Amino acid sequence: MGILMGASTICKQIFYPIVQLLKPVSPLAWFPIGLVVFKDTGLATIFIVFITSLWSTLINTSFGIASLPQDHKNVAKAFGFSKMRYLTKILIPFSLPHIITGLRLSISxxxxxxxxxxxxxxxxxxxFFVWDSWNALSLEKVISAIIIIGVVGLLFDKLFTYIESKVAYKA
Structure with a gap:
């Protein structure tokens, strides 16, 4: 959908307002819908993770696709690139840093x-460990869990920063 929104003005006009409407909805609001649809708390949790983290990647993908310079498009036309070759040799490589940035934001x-x-x-x-520790009034466990959560988040960010640096366009 991000590729469609970036490549087509009509698709952007249709989907962008929907994205902006759904993006700020809290995970807490999505959870009951996930429970009704999947009838399982584990699947409902996966659903809320997916639906709330999707937007950053979608928006950045759209931006990356839309920001492809006209010169790149002209070169592809001049060399007679097929749609697949255009996609794999020009559009995706140019947009990949934006897509990775979206994934980096989405993972956080x-x-x-x-x-x-x-x-x-x-x-x-x-x-659950944090909640259970709080209910047991074990503040040291809560703080330990917060530190673990922060370290794992930092590691995810470092991983995606590294990937981003490998696909970034260098002039």
Missing amino acids: VAWLVIVAGEMLSGGAGIG
Whole structure:
């Protein structure tokens, strides 16, 4: 959908308002819908992680596709590139840094929502551990879990920063 929004003005006019409408909805609001649809707390948690972390990647993909310079498009036409060759040799390589940045933002949102989702669904995970420790009045366990959550988030960010540096266009 991000590629469509970036490549087509009509698709952007149709989908962008929907994205902007759904993007700010809290994971807590999506959880009951996930429960009704999937009838399972684990699947509902996966659903809320997906639906709340999707937007950053979608928007950045759209931006990356839309910001392709006209010169790049002209070169592809001049050399008679097929649609597949244009996609794989020009559009995706040019847009990849934007897509990776979107994924980097999405993984940070996903990590936040995973913890919150585990608190809601209960039973397992670091979010449940934090909630259970709070209920047991074990502040040292809560603080330890917060540090672990932060370190894992930092590692995810470093991983995506590294990937981003490998695909970035260097003039």
